[in-house]
Amino acid sequence: MNEQHFPAHFLSSLSAEPGFESENFINAHQNPNPLTSIRLNPFKGSAIKTDGQVPWCADGFYLDSRPSFTFDPLFPAGCYYVQEASSMFIDHILKTIRLNNDDPIKVLDLCAAPGGKSTLINSAIGGNDLLVANEIIKTRVPVLCDNLNRWGTPNIIVSNNDPKDFGRLTGFFDIILVDTPCSGSGMFRKDPAAMNEWSEANVNLCHQRQERILADIYPVLNEGGYLIYSTCSYSHQENEDILDWLCSEFDMESLRIPINKEWGIVETQSNQQKAWGYRFYPGQVKGEGLFASVLRKRGQSDQPPSFKSKGHQKLALKEIELVKEYLNEPNDFYYFKVNDDWLAINKEHKESLDTLQRHLYIKKSGVRLGKLMGNDLIPDHELALSIAINKDIVLQTELDHNQAIQYLRRENIDLNINNKGWSLMNFEGHPLGWAKLLPNRINNYYPKELRILSSQPL
Incomplete structure (x- = not known):
């Protein structure tokens, strides 16, 4: 050039x-x-x-x-x-x-x-x-x-x-x-x-x-x-x-x-x-x-500006206790709902969240945990990738590279299944997302909009 x-x-x-x-x-x-x-x-x-x-x-x-x-x-x-x-x-x-x-x-x-x-x-x-x-x-x-x-x-x-x-x-x-x-x-x-x-x-x-x-x-x-x-x-x-x-x-x-x-x-x-x-x-x-x-910006602020809170949602304590199980250090979080979805954010940020919700168009806040169906959580993809997830209470399935690519394509995966229920699908110990393990098959819940569509290079 x-x-x-x-x-x-x-x-x-x-x-x-x-x-x-x-x-x-x-x-x-x-x-x-x-x-x-x-x-x-x-x-x-x-x-x-x-x-x-x-x-x-x-x-x-x-x-x-x-x-x-x-x-x-x-x-x-x-x-x-x-x-x-x-x-x-x-x-x-x-x-x-x-x-x-x-x-x-x-x-x-x-x-x-x-x-x-x-x-x-x-x-x-x-x-x-x-x-x-x-x-x-x-x-x-x-x-x-x-x-x-x-x-x-x-x-x-x-x-x-x-x-x-x-x-x-x-x-x-x-x-x-x-x-x-x-x-x-x-x-x-x-x-x-x-x-x-x-x-x-x-x-x-x-x-x-x-x-x-x-x-x-x-x-x-x-x-x-x-x-x-x-x-x-x-x-x-x-x-x-x-x-x-x-x-x-x-x-x-x-x-x-x-x-x-x-x-x-x-x-x-x-x-x-x-x-x-x-x-x-x-x-x-x-x-x-x-x-x-x-x-x-010149000047010195001794006190951060204050913004009036409109109060927080009144939520069922039983439901909060159910979703709290899915996070490490669960008492460090503020739990709230957007429509039917449960979300959590660090407790110290709840007043800021309230202020921002009143003045801005919010697209994501904290981590989306999922929806409650009775006493069961249908987990969200955000929860799978969150560093705050409590892995001790969920199933985990380790995938090799080929299986991980199949999962990311949202294809069927051939695995010997000994467990049933929602499972994190891991590669080298790192969660990729969720699947539902059933007696005869695996339901792949990797988000459709994120799946791999291109051909793998030779």
């Missing part, structure tokens, strides 16, 4: 950018096989062969080749997430922010689908912390929910709202990640088709949209809270110019994040406010294009 393959004026627009090396950049885009990286789920330990660690993320690893993830049962089990390495820098930012501060926090991932950064945030925070993963585009919400279900933690709420809808939640969140829609130049190597959509006019439109999104969400950040701003663009207008605008318009304070020079990340400062930013250029880092920064 040479200069002529890039959009007109693209390389010239980058020539004055801090740390930009044209020859390195062009050579990196000639590589037809970009790096493949995954991030392990720290809540579901598994031995996966890797080829070196992503230096800015303890759970991130490179692979020496790209396997067929569709046919690796550990992927739908939620043991890892396939994520571009540069994006994992958000983990380093979060851990820098949280250093020496263990107070419970509420985090918003504003533009969350498909879920890479949400699962990363969820790994970096604790169970006492709450993550709200919001996706603006309705059609992208299901894949976000699926990926968070696989990750398995109960301290998550998924919403489907426009940024302006959060305006009633003044000062609600302690950290907000805004990975804004952008012109996408950082993905040129990974997705060459993106070059056809790039233009200087689109960069300007993205800049205006980014300002609008940030202006809508700024009041929702608590005083003393942190705004993490990132794009997959190299354009100054979408990066350093936005930092200048945030610092001048809202008097935000820029934070400098410690980095190792060996990582190859370019540290920059904006022209006017000297706000710190971090640029990732292919050829200089082992990853794709990214810009990231973090700013603090």
Whole structure:
């Protein structure tokens, strides 16, 4: 690939950018096989062969080749997430922010689908912390929910709202990640088709949209809270110019994040406010294009904002006792119903859940346990993948690789059955979902919408 393959004026627009090396950049885009990286789920330990660690993320690893993830049962089990390495820098930012501060926090991932950064945030925070993963585009919400279900933690709420809808939640969140829609130049190597959509006019439109999104969400950040701003663009207008605008318009304070020079990340400062930013250029880092920064809302909040509770559902204690059996540490959870489904979320988040339900369109909250039929629970797929499940009270059936693929295709599985009832179907000890074991057959309850449809590569 040479200069002529890039959009007109693209390389010239980058020539004055801090740390930009044209020859390195062009050579990196000639590589037809970009790096493949995954991030392990720290809540579901598994031995996966890797080829070196992503230096800015303890759970991130490179692979020496790209396997067929569709046919690796550990992927739908939620043991890892396939994520571009540069994006994992958000983990380093979060851990820098949280250093020496263990107070419970509420985090918003504003533009969350498909879920890479949400699962990363969820790994970096604790169970006492709450993550709200919001996706603006309705059609992208299901894949976000699926990926968070696989990750398995109960301290998550998924919403489907426009940024302006959060305006009633003044000062609600302690950290907000805004990975804004952008012109996408950082993905040129990974997705060459993106070059056809790039233009200087689109960069300007993205800049205006980014300002609008940030202006809508700024009041929702608590005083003393942190705004993490990132794009997959190299354009100054979408990066350093936005930092200048945030610092001048809202008097935000820029934070400098410690980095190792060996990582190859370019540290920059904006022209006017000297706000710190971090640029990732292919050829200089082992990853794709990214810009990231973090700013603090000035002021100090001694008390989190209070929101009136409307009270909670009055539920039958007998039913609660039945569903509690399916969770480890059952008294740590708040139990509630949505239609006929029983759900549970960490007890400390029930007031936040109530507030969010009154102001937002909620698509997922905590972990969905299932439906009660008499004294029996018809378990939900979310429960199977949850790290909170009490495996001691359910049957478990271990599958080999071929059987696991049959299960994930929602096909019949030939097994010698000695038990009857609902069973977790496991691969290498990790649940994939549920099946009903009957005397003469197995009813496969893997969700239809998630089943493998493609042919297995030879």
